[in-house]
Amino acid sequence: MEIPKTYDKSREAEIYSRWLEGGYFRASAENGKAQGKKPYTIMMPPPNITSQLHMGHALNNTIQDILIRFKRMQGFETLWMPGTDHAAIATEVVVMKALAQQGITKDDLGREGFLEKLWEWNEEYGGRIINQLKKLGCSCDWERLRFTMDEGLSDAVLEAFVRLYEEDKIYRGERLVNWCVKCQTSISDAEVEHKDTEGYLYHFKYPVEGVGHIAFATTRPETMLGDTAIAVAPNDDRYKDLVGKFAEVPMVGRKIPIIEDSYVDPEYGTGVVKITPAHDPNDFEVGNRHDLPRINIMNNDGTINEIGGTAYQGLTREDARKKIIEDMTARGLYIKAEPLTHAVGEHDRCGTAIEPLMQLQWFVKMDALAKPALDAYTSGKLKFNRERFGKTYAHWLENIRDWCISRQLWWGHRIPAYYCENGHITVSKSVPEKCSTCGAIHLTQDEDVLDTWFSSALWPFSTLGWPEKTSELDYFYPTNTLVTDRGIIFFWVARMMFMGEKFMGEIPFTHVFINGTVNDEHGRKMSKSLGNGIDPLEIIDDFGADTLRLMLTNGGALDNDTRFFRERLEPARNFLNKLWNATRFVIMNMDGFNESLEHYTHARGLTQQLEDEWITDLTNRLVVEVAEKLEAHEIGMAVGKIVDFIWDEFCDWYIEMVKPRLYGVQKAMETGDETAIENAKKLRFTAQYTLGMVLDTLFKVLHPITPFITEDLFLALNHATGTPSEVRTITTQPWPVLYPAKAGVVSLAEKSIERMKEAIRAIRAVRTEKQVPPSKKIAIIVVPMDEESRILFNFTKDFFTALSGASHVDMQDPDVAIPSSTVSIVVSGANIYLPMDALVDREKENARLTKEKQKLEQEIARIDSKLANEGFMAKAPEALVAAEREKREDFAAKLAKVNEELKG
């Protein structure tokens, strides 16, 4: 079979559908229990149905897929639960826009009609991102796909609401809420984005009965219409005579008291604050303390209402502000306006300035709920991949306020509260027949729906069947790792924590991995408004999902922000191409392997060569180290180790080392010597065997990162080596175990091969420096300094000859005279002579040696000064001192040789 020379990404879709057909991603509580497997569960942060895959999703889901595939190979019963959330506001906005094109409004359709349109829209577009995740290679259990408005999840929402209500943890009350005058709904604190805005600080004064005026400042003059007090700091000498007197709000003629409250900072401005309890959160608190009336002067659309006075009624916030400034000026009460940059809250979905408005809304009482969620972190049960994220989490919970959960929307879970004509509230999962307080039978349900995050907060257990006691819930809950981005630590992570603790009695996960943000090439956030977003699907089309996944995870610290640009994909693509070709090479050189398998499997004396042992040892260590890194969620490091190993050790060294053995049979056949042929075949066989085994292992450790190419190559290699046909996929293969790891032990094979690499590198460096082309083969003389080295050079003669570009290698004893026209190289355990006098430029050679000498002297001086340092000798670990001494000896020996060389 011909294999193309370049990495073939076009098979990804086909491979993926084969996986689905095989059902390899399915999780089963029953099977897991029956087989005594431990569960490993990840809950995918449900993207909302309006979203399409962006780079953040790509990174986030690649991380999850790596962890879940790794755990699956390790033999866990793995569940990666996928799903979507209904995103009440975002979805309504999208659908309303679509309807607006046809000239239809939400109100034209009515609640029922609009909901029908929303479901239709969800039917058509809600699954887009799911298909996009499949292109990325995500190995979710898609048969369990959930949506926050599924029947089961909706039931969980009602159950949770009713229980919290019955325990008095949910209440309805008049509070100032963040009101979006455009969306006409309240929103939670977390949905408010604060932006620095250029504005003015307006200075005015109000007349005070009998004593003139009192000056104050405000950024929002229109709220003056709702003022119900003037406040000064307690014991402020400037104003102590005024406290208790009444000022007058001119436009509405209201008399308001002058009070003292510690909220006022006497140092700021004039030390006087006007108090508008119905339109400012602080003033609301002050109002409570002083029992002030709350005067709401605004309609829900942001215009002034009838209480604001006939002169202003119907004006927008902005117009009312202008008119009030004019009117105050006319009355001589306007002082000045100074430019001011201040933070103004905006709705994160539509960018409209938030208006704090008094509303009857539903709230979740947070103090009692937040405590266990905070304790879980402080006690160490909940771990974040970086401490700083834990701090953010804790800080938020420590300063949490009650959560406004009602939204004046239609798309979502309608609040299960019913009102009778006497104003009583009945909360019930199903429509109640009568009022639970007075028995009245005419009940109307609350018009509002719940905050989307209320349902998302239940996600870890609602998706597993709660409130039913399912075996899934029993087996898979609590989950293991949550992978998400910084932006929703508050929205989602914290809320899942307290809901899980509340309803399951156990936190929903023990590890949180917060991934960094994928920015554009200049480090700016990718955003629609900037138009700098890069579509992962385009990248997948151009490079393949594996390349994208590898680029996103290789080397980096995944908790740090990263910059994305197309050029960064090339190294990843090049690596996959390298792996592809290495496999192609191995497959091409499997001639005779199957016959040999039968011949030699039971044959004695088929020991591995030194280089086989070496690469096996290294591969074994790699497997252990990668597993350790993945366990520790150091994904970037795990990936980096694999990539470096495959490229450097396996491809650049091992494959080159075994080439003479692979080609040896052919050569032996030319001689016709039966014994030689048989020996060559044995050598070839062990090379083929080791190549296949190591490569097979490498595919497995790489599989979680780049699942498609490893599946493809794994099957191709197994086909070539004649592995039984029941091996149909790499996804269900166990994580490789070659033999028990010898942690930290450097094997003899490893030390030996490292020495050979050093020798080869040294020869290559000299050759390059002297500009000897690779095609020019030269005779090399090796003089081993001891018996061990002599054996080593003998054992590795074949590849040593090939890799150093030698025509042949002569082993000589130290007492044999070396031809004078040679260049000598000193390596560990041997002197090497390149008889290439004709090619040597004496001046260049001396320059090289001098440079080498200086370098060695420097190193020795460095170590000497260290060894002469009393502090170091007294306090440094013994092993370190010994290592330094050893290095010094080594350098000194080389220096002696170099000096000798320079003399001669």
Add this chain to the structure above:
RNA sequence: GGGCGCAUAGCUCAGUUGGGAGAGCGCCUGCCUUACAAGCAGGAUGUCGGAGGUUCAAGUCCUUCUGCGCCCACCA
């Protein structure tokens, strides 16, 4: 205003308990060596943002300054 992060080679970034400064890309030299030119071999490149401190030893710990970035926040 509070909290946090980043600053290391020309560029993008690693550097896990303090112990000889790394990778990829780019650059220079030589190679189409029967897997791969998306490749191979060799090479150059850093007062690890500035200043102090702790230590025998600091990119790594502490203090402070500068320049970016993020999050939180009710100073009228």
